[in-house]
Structures are given as C-alpha cells and as structure tokens.
Amino acid sequence: MPEQHTEIPDNTAVRVALWRALHIEADPPPHVLTDEVGLRLADPGDDWRRRPDMEPRSTARYRAGVVARARFVEDLVMEQAARGVGQYVILGAGLDTFAQRRPDVAGRLRVFEVDQPATQEWKRGRLEALGLGVPDRLRLVPVDFEAGDSWPDRLAGAGFDPGRPAVVASTGVSMYLTEEANAATLRQVASLAPGTTLAMTFQAPLDHVVEEDRLARQAAQDGARTSGTPFISFFTPPQMLAMARDAGFSEVRHVSADVLNDRYFTGRTDGLHTSNAEEFLVATV
Numbered sequence: 001m002p003e004q005h006t007e008i009p010d011n012t013a014v015r016v017a018l019w020r021a022l023h024i025e026a027d028p029p030p031h032v033l034t035d036e037v038g039l040r041l042a043d044p045g046d047d048w049r050r051r052p053d054m055e056p057r058s059t060a061r062y063r064a065g066v067v068a069r070a071r072f073v074e075d076l077v078m079e080q081a082a083r084g085v086g087q088y089v090i091l092g093a094g095l096d097t098f099a100q101r102r103p104d105v106a107g108r109l110r111v112f113e114v115d116q117p118a119t120q121e122w123k124r125g126r127l128e129a130l131g132l133g134v135p136d137r138l139r140l141v142p143v144d145f146e147a148g149d150s151w152p153d154r155l156a157g158a159g160f161d162p163g164r165p166a167v168v169a170s171t172g173v174s175m176y177l178t179e180e181a182n183a184a185t186l187r188q189v190a191s192l193a194p195g196t197t198l199a200m201t202f203q204a205p206l207d208h209v210v211e212e213d214r215l216a217r218q219a220a221q222d223g224a225r226t227s228g229t230p231f232i233s234f235f236t237p238p239q240m241l242a243m244a245r246d247a248g249f250s251e252v253r254h255v256s257a258d259v260l261n262d263r264y265f266t267g268r269t270d271g272l273h274t275s276n277a278e279e280f281l282v283a284t285v
Contacts, residue, residue, distance in 0.1 A: 013094030017042045019063045026056040032264045033067040037097040041126045065274040068260045073169045080167050087166035092173040099138040117142035165195030175203040175231040186247035196285040205234040213275040244283045255280035
C-alpha cells in the first residue's frame with residue numbers, strides 16, 4: 001500500500017484544477033483543454049460543484065483564463081519540442097497534469113515540476129494512490145522558497161541540464177510575489193541556456209482591466225487577501241517587457257487576452273472568453 005499523505009495543496013491550486021474540470025462539464029465543446037486528471041488528484045468530494053467559486057456563470061471568465069493559459073503553454077511546449085527542446089520546467093506546478101494527460105509529448109521531454117515540499121509530497125502520494133505513479137520522465141522538485149532554497153540548484157540536483165535549452169512556465173504565480181522576487185525569477189531564467197523560452201502570466205493593475213471585469217477582479221483580490229495569499233504585484237505590459245529586457249532576455253513579447261481569445265474562443269456561441277486581467281510575457285534567452 002502506498003504511504004498516506006495528509007498534506008493538501010493550497011486552495012488556489014485546487015480551485016484551478018476544479019475550474020479545468022468544470023470547463024468540460026459546464027461549457028459546450030469544443031473544449032480548449034480536456035483535463036479530468038486534476039479533478040481525480042484534488043479528490044474534492046461529490047459536492048464540489050456546489051462551491052460558490054464553482055458557479056458556472058459568475059466564474060466563466062476565470063475558467064476561460066485558466067484553460068486558455070494552460071493550452072497556450074502546452075502549445076508552446078509542443079512547438080519547442082518539435083524543434084528539439086527536451087526539458088520543460090513548471091514553476092509553482094500545483095496540480096499540473098501535463099505529464100499524465102499528454103504522454104505523447106511528455107515522453108519526448110524531461111518534465112520538472114517545482115513547488116513547495118509539502119505539495120510535492122502530497123502529489124506524489126496522490127499519483128501513487130491513483131495508480132499513475134511518477135515515471136522517470138517526470139521529476140517532482142521540492143523547493144522550500146521560504147527557507148531560501150534556490151530553485152535552479154534544486155533543478156540541477158533533479159537532473160536538469162542548465163547547458164541545454166528548456167521551456168519554463170510560470171502561470172498564476174507572479175501576483176503573489178514582490179516585484180523584486182519577480183525580477184529575480186526573470187534573471188534566473190535568463191541565465192539558462194540560449195534557446196530557453198519563458199512563458200509567464202502577469203496581472204494587470206485594476207485600472208487597466210476592462211470595465212466589465214473590474215468588479216470580479218476586485219472580488220478575486222479581496223478573496224485572496226482574506227485567505228492569506230494576497231495579490232502583491234501588478235504590471236502593465238510595457239512594465240513587464242522592460243523587466244524582462246533588464247533581466248537579460250534577447251527577445252520579449254506580450255501575448256494579450258485578445259490574442260488568446262482569437263486563438264481559442266473564436267466562433268463559440270456561448271460567449272466564453274478570457275479577460276485582460278491576466279496576460280502573458282513570452283521571453284527567449
């Protein structure tokens with residue numbers, strides 16, 4: 001019998017996994033992302049759909065944003081893998097399920113999931129309990145950020161080759177970090193091998209969010225503060241691009257919500273689309 005783990009991931013990681021599952025149940029096809037593994041990992045109980053943050057209409061923009069950002073990163077990983085990039089690093093992995101859902105791509109990569117030690121221990125236990133296990137191509141990399149652990153050092157210890165290019169993804173993380181911590185992350189990724197690509201989401205200041213989404217965004221900020229994980233950092237696209245250039249990236253670009261909507265939500269009859277509250281930086285070393 002696998003060892004039982006009582007630690008659970010943070011509420012944000014669970015919410016993201018449940019929104020991805022809700023996309024399949026509440027939104028008609030075509031689905032931007034099909035992820036049923038995350039729900040099995042989270043194991044939230046039969047009443048999870050009754051949670052206030054799972055109400056289909058009021059959470060539609062958040063749900064759309066979560067599936068769009070995951071799909072965008074996966075498309076980028078597939079594009080880079082086709083070019084011969086063999087390493088994929090997920091910072092703040094939470095309940096990411098790429099390695100389980102896309103063995104066709106993950107089998108050609110070494111996937112490194114970086115997160116807090118308790119979360120990684122919990123996830124390993126859940127994967128074993130579900131009979132999925134942790135294949136050699138997947139490395140769960142525990143990093144105690146509060147204790148000052150260096151994630152690049154921990155990555156190297158887990159088999160990451162800093163001399164070879166990688167795709168590095170950081171989604172839904174930057175707003176919880178200080179500006180200094182975000183700048184440090186950018187510098188660390190920019191120090192990796194030439195050809196490395198970073199895909200990183202960032203939250204816009206409230207006055208840059210389209211008016212129809214401001215109340216929902218303010219509610220999200222208030223909820224995050226109440227739960228003890230307040231939003232700390234907000235960036236306009238020019239600010240984020242400037243930070244990436246200062247960090248040492250050779251090429252930087254802003255991927256807007258309009259681009260994501262055109263790519264993943266065009267032609268839908270239900271009006272599902274994402275908000276400009278969260279957008280992407282894509283930067284290349």
